[in-house]
Amino acid sequence: EDASAIYWNPAGLSALKYTDISSFYTSPRRDTSYGFTGIALPTKDSGNFGTGVAYLDTRDTRFINERYDTAGNSGVASEFMAVFSYARNVSRYWLGGANVKFIRQSVYNKSESGLGIDLGGIYNAGDRLKLGLNVRNIIQPAVRQKTRDTFYPVDITLGCGYRLLPADTWTLSLDVNKTPSRDVKFLIGNEFTLWKYLNLRAGFSDTDLNAGLGFRIYTPFGLLGIDYVYARSNDAASSVYPDTFHGAGFNLRFGERMSVEASLPENESELYEVMRIATEKMKKIRGDAELLVPGITQPFKAEKTDEPQQDMKDVIRELIRKYSGMAHESFNKGEFTESIQHWKVVLNLDPENIDAFSYIDAANKNIEQLGKEKLVNIKQKKIDNLLNQARYYEIKGEMREEFNVWQNILALDPENIEIKNKIRDKISKLKTRIRELTETRYAEGLKKYQNGDLQGAIWEWEIVLKLNPAHLPARNAMEKAKAELALKVR
Known part of the structure; x- marks a missing residue:
């Protein structure tokens, strides 16, 4: 759920609630470098947009002519890709996204280009389970070589992610990948979050093994993430393929929630006052008896028919963002009761908010666990006191x-x-x-x-x-x- 979704599955962009910049660099082979930089921009009603660039450079490449003769020629082979992405919520459970990409390939001072399209989808199967499908090159980019076109192959990945623990603290993933020229490949990974700021990752497939970590810190510019990955390949065909390689990247998330909070009410009484005033205005305009204050009688209902109603909808949306942020903050601090209260305000404004249902469930489970731990501590204190009494009577x-x-x-x-x-x-x-x-x-x-x-x-x-x-x-x-x-x- 960051700008790297442009590459992994464009549908993931629809879950973004902040502006996000991601960049990554690695050198998977000797004399080869690969880099990606992308930015994702959320909007209020029009879905989310993203754009990114990727490049691949391979130096000291030996070229073969029509007679399969290297002819002593060597140089740089490179590939550049610009991607434009769009994603949105199709329904409460379905997310969809697409990439339009421009690819330019340069080989031995000759360059050709082509256009392609990727499609992706995500299904929220429950509070903890997500299923995804990404089809790269569903419309295949064609690059002209000599007298014929070379098409990029269709690349299909079906995956799932499951949160073993609430609040995204431990997630397992399984991907199944298939291309026309390669057998089915299985990839398994997991990510564990410690203290909200440290992410530990590990994964493997039939040919690769990798491990990595990420660190998150709040800065004046936004939430900054720094990531590192170490990979080991067992698919080394020759000495030009190293057994191990490293990669590093960063991610910066900013905007939206910070800019919205400054202009919103600071407590629930102010929220209801804003909603009351806005509702009264809407009643005068529409005469709609169903426009009631959220959280007091029933959820807000309105039809998109005129500008005043659209203004009201914008107020509702901004309030949802504010109280979602407050709920997340309370949850991360371990203030689970307060988090539930904030999420209930969100549900009054948006009765189908998936995050609210998920986090309320997680908060209730944490409260239950804390209650059990408290009972255990109380019982242990009683046992300790009784042990002291037993020793006292033994001495006497x-x-x-x-x-x-x-x-x-x-x-x-x-x-x-x-x-x-x-x-x-x-x-x-x-x-x-x-x-x-x-x-x-x-x-x-x-x-x-x-x-x-x-x-x-x-x-x-x-x-x-x-x-x-x-x-x-x-x-x-x-x-x-x-x-x-x-x-x-x-």
């Missing part, structure tokens, strides 16, 4: 209280195998220790009772009942001792 020798604390810890996290084993081992040892201590104290109470120390016996049996409230012999003996002690006091 209050085994019954320590036993209860360990039981509470196990109830909080019954699926934690490691802590479960530790707790069960601890509980087992505590049970054994409590049972031993209970019998020891009970026996000590019997000795004191037999020696006439009724108060001492009662004290021992009280400890027994604290350790094991269900110890019936200790309870009966203690009641008997208390009764005898009461008679002595009388």
Whole structure:
């Protein structure tokens, strides 16, 4: 979704919401250089436009004459291409685009030129899945060589992209490419975004392997991207084809949203006031009872019949751009609730906005995940507090209280195998220790009772009942001792 879509699939230009400049350079073969520079320009109603130039230079090329004799001639073979692109949304799900390109080929001081057309399409199959088709040279450029025309072959690529994670953080792609002179070629790639500004990329096919990275930074001129790619080819037929090569490029995205925000309302109350005033004006002009304030009763409805309505439509469109920008900014900051609120304003203005549905879904999932993480953190804090309590009771020798604390810890996290084993081992040892201590104290109470120390016996049996409230012999003996002690006091 930048100016490089001119090359990959012109339909991708229709998704642009900013002016975009892209440039790239590489040297895929020894003494060969390739470069591309393009610019894409979005419009309000007329679709998006793009234009670009590409060149390919091959030096020290040895030329062959009609008798297949090199004749010792060598020089520069080059190719220049100028492209003019157009793309627009065909429907909510379909995007379409086309290239008209002028190609000039120069070989050994002789130049010929031709015209060709590319067609591309993209289908939004869901929130995370996109399917694309690009047919290069559907109208084939023809370059005159000697007494005959040489046609550029039709090049067909069918591809799909799937976002594994929301907000475009991890995307997988698969392309299938076919030309008349080559078997079907499969290309697999993926891109992972870290911290919103760093992109890691990797891809491979049956003959190539590549990896790259991109860095994004905001500048006074717009969002600047710098990209690098390293590629390795296993299709090296001779020494003139290097095993590895490098490429670098930049991308500058600017305009539209920054220029629009300066003149738009700063909060939702101002938004509704603007919409109220505009709606009242439209009612007077049209007498249309369906023109209501978006977000209060129902979405805005109007027919394209006169200039005042077109002005209203422009206001709506600019408000959509502003609140989309605010929603994106909130999402990237992790303010998911605020992002959802902004996207809901967008949906009130444009009930079929695909980005709004996609990002609201992603924001809700992030909120759900954050809620789960918060619960986990709260539970872990409770477990930590209980562990401290268990250690406290262990030091004081209050085994019954320590036993209860360990039981509470196990109830909080019954699926934690490691802590479960530790707790069960601890509980087992505590049970054994409590049972031993209970019998020891009970026996000590019997000795004191037999020696006439009724108060001492009662004290021992009280400890027994604290350790094991269900110890019936200790309870009966203690009641008997208390009764005898009461008679002595009388």
